[in-house]
Structure formats: C-alpha cells, structure tokens
Amino acid sequence: xxxxxxxxxxxxxxxxxxxxxxxxxxxxxxxxxxxxxxxxxxxxxxxxxxxxxxxxxxxxxxxxxxxxxxxxxxxxxxxxxxxxxxxxxxxxxxxxxxxxxxxxxxxxxxxxxxxxxx
Numbered sequence: 528x529x530x531x532x533x534x535x536x537x538x539x540x541x542x543x544x545x546x547x548x549x550x551x552x553x554x555x556x557x558x559x560x561x562x563x564x565x566x567x568x569x570x571x572x573x574x575x576x577x578x579x580x581x582x583x584x585x586x587x588x589x590x591x592x593x594x595x596x597x598x599x600x601x602x603x604x605x606x607x608x609x610x611x612x613x614x615x616x617x618x619x620x621x622x623x624x625x626x627x628x629x630x631x632x633x634x635x636x637x638x639x640x641x642x643x644x645x
Contacts, residue, residue, distance in 0.1 A: 531551050531567075531584070532548045532551050532569050532571075532584075532587065532593075533548060533551065533596075533597045534548055534549060534550060534551070534597060535547065535548065535597030535598050536548045536593060536594075536595065536596060536597045537574070537593075537594045537595045538571070538587075538591040538592065538593055538594060539591060539592055539594045540590055540591055541590060541591075541592075544573065544574070544575055545573075545574045545575075545594060546571040546572060546573050546574060546591065547571060547572050547574060548569060548570075548571050548597075549570045549571055549572055549579065550569075550570040551567070551568075551569055551570075551584070552567065552568055552569075552570070553566060553567045554566050554567070554568075564583060564585055565583045567583070567584040568581050568582060568583050568584060568587075569581060569582055569583075569584055569587045571587075
C-alpha cells in the first residue's frame with residue numbers, strides 16, 4: 528500500500544533542507560481527468576524560514592525523502608481521547624494549569640512608594 532505524506536512528517540530535500548508537511552490534498556475527479564499528474568498536492572513549510580508552499584505529489588516524492596514520522600498522540604495516557612495530557616510530560620517538567628495558580632495580591636504600597644508623591 529502506498530504511503531502518502533501525512534501532517535507533521537519531516538521530509539528532506541536532496542540538497543539538504545528540511546520541510547514539514549502541513550496537508551496532503553486530492554483534487555476533484557474533474558481536475559484529475561484533465562491533468563492527472565497534478566491531481567494530488569502537498570502543502571508544506573520550510574523549516575529554515577517558515578515559508579509555506581505547495582507542490583504536486585509526484586514532484587514532491589521525487590525531490591524529498593521522509594526523515595521522520597508524524598508526531599503520535601498518546602491516547603492511552605490522555606484517557607483514550609488523544610490530545611495533550613500532563614501525565615505524558617517528562618518527570619522533570621513542572622506543569623501548572625492557569626486555573627490552579629494562586630493569585631497573589633500586590634503588596635500594599637509603603638510610605639516610600641512613588642504614588643505618595645503624585
């Protein structure tokens with residue numbers, strides 16, 4: 528089975544630069560019959576400068592080779608739903624939700640505070 532480029536994969540050009548695939552699209556059947564070589568295209572971003580461009584799939588596969596697979600979501604840790612879970616972070620990373628932060632009140636200005644001189 529043919530493996531098409533997927534979102535998040537990193538590909539490397541034959542001359543060395545790398546790109547990240549954003550989207551793989553197929554054109555409608557009417558466009559396919561007119562120009563079959565342009566019926567599928569890859570939208571990708573250059574990792575060096577962030578520029579986004581697209582290319583026909585046939586040219587893309589001739590010019591680039593797959594370097595890494597797309598990032599995988601750890602569905603088991605996130606309760607089977609996929610997505611982000613703080614449990615998936617490395618133990619050295621401290622995760623703090625914004626809702627859980629203790630809101631600190633600013634200290635009362637003392638006699639030397641600039642607002643006393645206004």
